[in-house]
Structures are given as C-alpha cells and as structure tokens.
Amino acid sequence: MLQNSELANVNGHIDFESSRLEANHPYLAERGFTADTVRHFGLGYCSKGLMAGRIVIPLHDQAGHLVGYAGRIVDNSAISAETPKYMFHSTRVGNNACHEFRKSYLAYNMNATPNVVDHLIVVEGMPSVWWLQQAGIQNAVALMGSMCSEEQGKLLVTKTSVGGRITVFPDSDDAGMRFIQGVFAQVGRRRWMQWIGIERWRQPTSCCPSELAELLRE
Numbered sequence: 001m002l003q004n005s006e007l008a009n010v011n012g013h014i015d016f017e018s019s020r021l022e023a024n025h026p027y028l029a030e031r032g033f034t035a036d037t038v039r040h041f042g043l044g045y046c047s048k049g050l051m052a053g054r055i056v057i058p059l060h061d062q063a064g065h066l067v068g069y070a071g072r073i074v075d076n077s078a079i080s081a082e083t084p085k086y087m088f089h090s091t092r093v094g095n096n097a098c099h100e101f102r103k104s105y106l107a108y109n110m111n112a113t114p115n116v117v118d119h120l121i122v123v124e125g126m127p128s129v130w131w132l133q134q135a136g137i138q139n140a141v142a143l144m145g146s147m148c149s150e151e152q153g154k155l156l157v158t159k160t161s162v163g164g165r166i167t168v169f170p171d172s173d174d175a176g177m178r179f180i181q182g183v184f185a186q187v188g189r190r191r192w193m194q195w196i197g198i199e200r201w202r203q204p205t206s207c208c209p210s211e212l213a214e215l216l217r218e
Contacts, residue, residue, distance in 0.1 A: 009099045009100065010100050010101075010102055010105060011061060011067040011068065011100075011101060011102060011105050011106065012067065012099045013061075013065040013066065013067060014066055014067060014068065014089075014099070018044075018046065018051070018056050018058075018069060020047075020048075021043075021044025021045060021046055021056055022044055022045040022046075022047070023035070023038050023039065023043065023044045023045075024038075025044070025045035025055070025074070027045065027055060027074040028043060028045075028055065031127065031205070032131075032134075032205075033127075033130055033131075033134065034134060036134075037130050037133065037134045040133065041057070041058075041129075041130055041133075042057075042058045043055055043056065043057060043130075044056055045074065046071065050071075050087070050090065051069065051071035051087065053073060053074060053075065053078075054071030054072055054073050054074065054087060055071065055072045055074060056069055056070075056071050057069060057070040057071070057072065057126055059088075059089070059103075059106060059108065060111045061106065061110075061111065062107075062110045062111055062155065062159075063111065064111040067089075067101065067106070068088065068089030068101040069088075069089045070086055070087065070088050070089070070103075070126065070144070071086065071087040071088075072085065072086055072126075072127075073085055073086075073087075086144070088101060088103055089101045103144045103145070104147070104149035104151060104152060105149070105151045105152075106144070106152070106155075107122075107141040107142070107143060107152055107155045107156065107159075108126050108129060108141060108142040108143070108144055109126075109129045109133075109140060109141045109142060110141050110155060110159060113138070113139045113141070113159060116158075116159060116160070116161050116164075117139050117159060117160060117161065117164065118160070118161050118163070118164040118165065119139060119160075119164060119165050119166075119167065120139050120140075120141065120156060120159055120160045120164070120165075120166050120167070121137065121139055121140040121141070121166075121167045121169055121216070122140075122141055122142075122143065122156060122166060122167070122168050122169065122183055123140060123141070123142050123143075123169050123170070123204055124142060124143060124144075124145065124146055124170055124171055124175070124176065124179050125142055125144070125171070125203070125205075126142045126144060127205050128140070128142060128169070128171075128203065128204040128205055129141065129142045131204055131205040131207075131212075132204065132212065134209075135209035135212050135213070136209070137212060137213075137216065140169075141156075141159075143179070143183075146170075146175035146176070146178045146179040146182070147178070147179075147182055148179070148182035148183045148185070148186045148187075149186075150186060152186070153183070153186025153187050156183070156186070156187050156191070157187055157190050157191055160191050162191075163192075164191065164192070165191070165192050165193070165194065166183075166187060166191050166192070166193045166194075167193075167194050167195070167196060167216065168180055168183050168184070168193065168194070168195040168196070169195070169196045169204050169215075170195065170196075171202075171203045171204070172197065172198045172199060172200050172201060172202045172203070173200070173201060180195050196215050196216070198215070
C-alpha cells in the first residue's frame with residue numbers, strides 16, 4: 001500500500017513503448033483504415049499481455065508525451081461487463097510513486113493540432129479521429145467516451161481561439177446526446193459552438209469523405 005509520503009503522478013510520462021504490434025491486422029483494414037493511417041497513429045494488434053486481443057492505441061498528453069495506452073477489443077462478441085470494449089493503461093507503482101492514468105484528463109489527438117486553432121472538431125471515439133484524418137480533415141480530438149469532464153472542457157477551450165468555433169460531431173444514439181449535452185455544459189459559455197446531426201444509429205466513421213466534407217461545410 002502506498003504511504004502518504006509517496007507521490008501521486010496522474011498521467012505522468014511513461015518510459016516504455018509497446019512493441020511487436022501487428023500493424024496489418026485484418027480488423028483495421030476491414031474498418032477501412034489505410035496503412036498510412038495506422039502508421040500515423042501508431043496502431044497495432046497485441047497478441048500477448050494485458051492488451052492481448054486488442055488494437056493498442058498510444059495516448060499522448062497535449063505536449064506530445066506518451067502517458068498511456070488504450071486497447072480496443074477486436075471481437076465484439078466478447079464484450080461484457082468483465083471485458084469492456086476499451087481497456088486503458090493501468091495504474092503503476094514504481095520509483096516510490098504511483099503513476100495513475102485518468103482518461104478524463106486527456107483529449108485524444110490534442111497533441112497533433114497547432115497550439116491554438118480557429119476550428120476544433122470534437123468526437124466521442126478515437127476511430128472517428130482516425131477516419132476524419134484519413135479523409136483529410138484536421139483538428140479533430142476525441143474525449144474517449146460520452147462524457148466531458150471539467151478538465152477536458154478546459155483543454156477544448158484552451159485549444160480554441162477566443163473567436164473560434166467548436167464543432168461537436170457525436171455518434172447518433174442516446175450516448176451521443178449525452179455527449180452533446182456534456183460538451184455544451186462545459187464549453188458552451190466560453191466558445192461559439194455547433195453540432196452535427198446524422199441519421200439515427202450512425203457514426204462519423206460511417207460517413208464517406210465527401211459526406212464528411214459536406215457536413216462540416218454546412
């Protein structure tokens with residue numbers, strides 16, 4: 001058990017990288033992601049260890065430092081309360097410190113955008129960021145779920161210029177509505193906002209590049 005004198009390090013930098021990941025796993029290709037996209041985001045299938053059976057996703061803080069990993073299970077039939085769709089980097093103890101990971105303190109892909117942007121696109125899931133990037137659409141970040149924490153709201157505001165715009169692009173389901181409400185609650189009084197609506201039960205990843213361009217242009 002950690003003593004009170006030991007340090008707590010939330011989303012601290014980690015000094016190792018996952019290796020032996022299978023970048024050409026069929027799951028990624030079947031979802032339409034190209035080799036360039038997979039390479040750009042450092043994705044790969046893991047066959048051993050904690051993330052076995054999952055696509056491993058490196059997570060970086062706003063400055064670009066590696067702070068953890070997420071794993072997306074490839075067998076949807078195996079998803080359950082005990083086996084969630086996404087698994088995140090676990091808390092580690094070492095060097096007299098507790099290295100705690102909290103996804104609520106991060107916005108995925110925030111490190112890839114310029115310091116401040118005039119237009120930021122906010123989505124729920126990390127695959128939506130990959131899909132938008134592959135379609136040539138920049139400045140997309142994911143909150144890695146349907147909730148928007150106070151810390152994530154601050155990140156979105158800080159990343160967007162005072163006269164800029166934040167576009168919320170949710171999945172079209174009940175969780176997507178909660179996502180819209182959460183982002184607007186955290187950010188709506190501080191930045192100009194809009195949201196994109198698509199047909200029920202669709203996601204950004206179900207939109208072709210031309211449809212994405214039209215939706216964002218509107």
